[in-house]
Amino acid sequence: MHITLFIENENKRTRVALQSSTIIDALDELHINPVTIVASLNGTIVPETAYLHEGDTLELFSVVSGG
Amino acid sequence: MSRYQRQETLPLIGVAGQQKISHATVALVGVGALGSVSAELLARAGIGKLLLIDRDLVDVTNLTRQSLYAEEDVGTPKAFAAKKRIHALNSDVQVAAFFEDVTCDTITSLLTEAHIILDGTDNMDTRFLINDYCLSTGKPWIAAGAITTKGYVLPITPGNPCFRCVFAENYAGALETCDTAGVLNTITTTIAALQTTLCLKLILGHSILPQMTHINLWNGSYATLGITQRTDCPACHGNYEYITGKKGHDTIRICSTNTYLIRTPLINLHTLQHTLSTIDTVTNHTYYLTFKTMTIFPNRILIRAPNEQEAQKLFTTYIGH
Numbered sequence: 001m002h003i004t005l006f007i008e009n010e011n012k013r014t015r016v017a018l019q020s021s022t023i024i025d026a027l028d029e030l031h032i033n034p035v036t037i038v039a040s041l042n043g044t045i046v047p048e049t050a051y052l053h054e055g056d057t058l059e060l061f062s063v064v065s066g067g
Numbered sequence: 068m069s070r071y072q073r074q075e076t077l078p079l080i081g082v083a084g085q086q087k088i089s090h091a092t093v094a095l096v097g098v099g100a101l102g103s104v105s106a107e108l109l110a111r112a113g114i115g116k117l118l119l120i121d122r123d124l125v126d127v128t129n130l131t132r133q134s135l136y137a138e139e140d141v142g143t144p145k146a147f148a149a150k151k152r153i154h155a156l157n158s159d160v161q162v163a164a165f166f167e168d169v170t171c172d173t174i175t176s177l178l179t180e181a182h183i184i185l186d187g188t189d190n191m192d193t194r195f196l197i198n199d200y201c202l203s204t205g206k207p208w209i210a211a212g213a214i215t216t217k218g219y220v221l222p223i224t225p226g227n228p229c230f231r232c233v234f235a236e237n238y239a240g241a242l243e244t245c246d247t248a249g250v251l252n253t254i255t256t257t258i259a260a261l262q263t264t265l266c267l268k269l270i271l272g273h274s275i276l277p278q279m280t281h282i283n284l285w286n287g288s289y290a291t292l293g294i295t296q297r298t299d300c301p302a303c304h305g306n307y308e309y310i311t312g313k314k315g316h317d318t319i320r321i322c323s324t325n326t327y328l329i330r331t332p333l334i335n336l337h338t339l340q341h342t343l344s345t346i347d348t349v350t351n352h353t354y355y356l357t358f359k360t361m362t363i364f365p366n367r368i369l370i371r372a373p374n375e376q377e378a379q380k381l382f383t384t385y386i387g388h
Contacts, residue, residue: 008217011286036242038233038279044293045233045279059290061281063234064212064219066245067101067189 003052005030006059023058024048036063070159071113084271085113089159091270094118094181096169096197098149100250101211102187103135104259105266109160110153112267116161117153120177121145121187122168122328122367132252144354166354168330168367169193171312174200183269184208185262189245191234192315195302198223198230199310202302207269211262214243216251216285218258221294222265227277228296229303236314254284326371327378331386334365343385358385 001021006013020026023041027034027048039048040059052058074080080088093109095102098121106117125133125140125148133145140148146164153162163180167173169188174196178184184201186209188194194210201208201223210221210230223230261280268275279292301308308314319328340356343349349358356363360371361381368386372378 008281008283008288008290011283011288035235040290040292044295046295047297059292061219061290061292062217063242064214064217065189065191065242066214066250067097067099067187067212 001052001054003055004057006057007032008059008061018052021051022048023050023052026052026058027060032060037061038063074112079273080267080271087270087272088113088115088267090115092116092118092180092182093266093270094120094178094184095187096120096178096184096193097187097189098133098135098145099123099129099187099189100132100245100252100255101213101259101262102185103133103145103149104256105185105187105263106149106153107134107156108260108263109266110157110162112263113157114160116163116180118163118165118177118181119146119149119153120165120167120169121149122166122364123369124362132250132255134256142352168328169196170330171196171310171315174310178206181206183266185266186210186212190319191236191242192309192319194230194234195236196309196315199302199307202229203305203307203310209262209265209269211258213255213258214245214250215248216254217281217283218254219279219281220258220261220265221279222269222275222277224269224275224277228294229300231302232297232300233279233294251284254282257282257284325373326369327375329368329370329378329382331367334363334386336363336365339363339386346385361385 001018005016018026020029023039034048037060038045041050042057071085075082075085095106098119123145125136125143125145127141135149135152144166146166150162150164197208205225207224265275277294281290336356340349340351343358349356362369370378370381
């Protein structure tokens with residue numbers, strides 16, 4: 001499956017091939033700590049248990065705590 | 068001519084809208100980088116009343132971005148310094164300042180009067196607590212955060228997904244802090260300005276979308292993200308784990324300084340000063356004591372230490388419970 005991946009922390013948008021079918025598995029495959037990010041699938045923040053589909057856009061935003 | 072003529076001329080506000088602003092009460096939980104800017108903007112806009120709540124003192128490292136404070140305020144409780152500055156900016160605004168920690172025990176009394184709550188905190192536990200309070204009372208709140216060159220604003224309004232639908236838990240130790248990662252003053256000011264805009268829209272009765280706005284000023288990125296309700300969200304199902312004290316930490320790392328806050332039962336400062344003075348110098352600052360790297364308040368202690376374990380060790384060694 002191919003998706004568009006945007007990693008906000010690196011300001012990098014790429015097209016990647018994944019074996020995983022859910023966001024949480026994709027994060028593991030991409031070696032990204034799920035605790036530190038909020039996942040947006042096609043423009044909407046969703047639980048990391050959400051399924052991925054061919055052509056999706058997955059955007060990963062850092063959790064920000066400072067104020 | 069009215070002081071607020073420039074706002075009243077805006078069709079989005081008008082004279083009637085300005086009246087609404089002047090009758091609104093807004094609470095700022097935390098008057099640091101976000102809260103001090105939001106409080107200043109609301110005061111200049113003619114807000115009726117501000118509730119300023121902060122447990123911290125002005126530190127010299129705050130002065131790069133916390134617009135209400137000056138060098139002469141270093142060492143003063145932020146809430147009190149903010150109140151003084153706001154009175155100088157707009158004496159029409161009523162201000163109640165609370166040099167307090169927002170906990171499950173204090174949140175209801177601190178926020179009862181507020182129509183809207185603005186998030187100026189530096190930790191997730193307090194945000195989950197505010198979320199519980201607002202869901203249980205039906206009040207809107209506007210979450211916000213900023214670090215390095217990025218930040219977000221997330222309005223939480225009744226009937227829509229809540230903060231806990233968006234953010235998971237158990238972040239302890241996993242997130243960057245201002246003291247380790249740094250923060251640019253333009254991002255905190257930008258995020259506070261957006262937060263204040265949404266607050267004014269709520270006061271004026273304009274609709275606001277339940278969405279997160281994420282900005283990275285350095286990269287020039289601006290994203291608006293929809294949010295969805297988690298089917299398993301405890302708070303949305305009336306299970307308020309933070310306001311009931313089932314969840315939340317007793318030790319909290321304070322952003323912007325390598326400092327840890329430990330909540331305590333009520334401390335008699337006079338008695339403790341006498342005890343600690345047999346060990347080393349204790350200074351009494353009326354509201355609090357300072358001893359070694361500790362700032363001791365009647366119900367909490369701020370400890371400057373390289374890590375949480377060291378802070379706990381100092382606490383156990385000198386306070387003893």
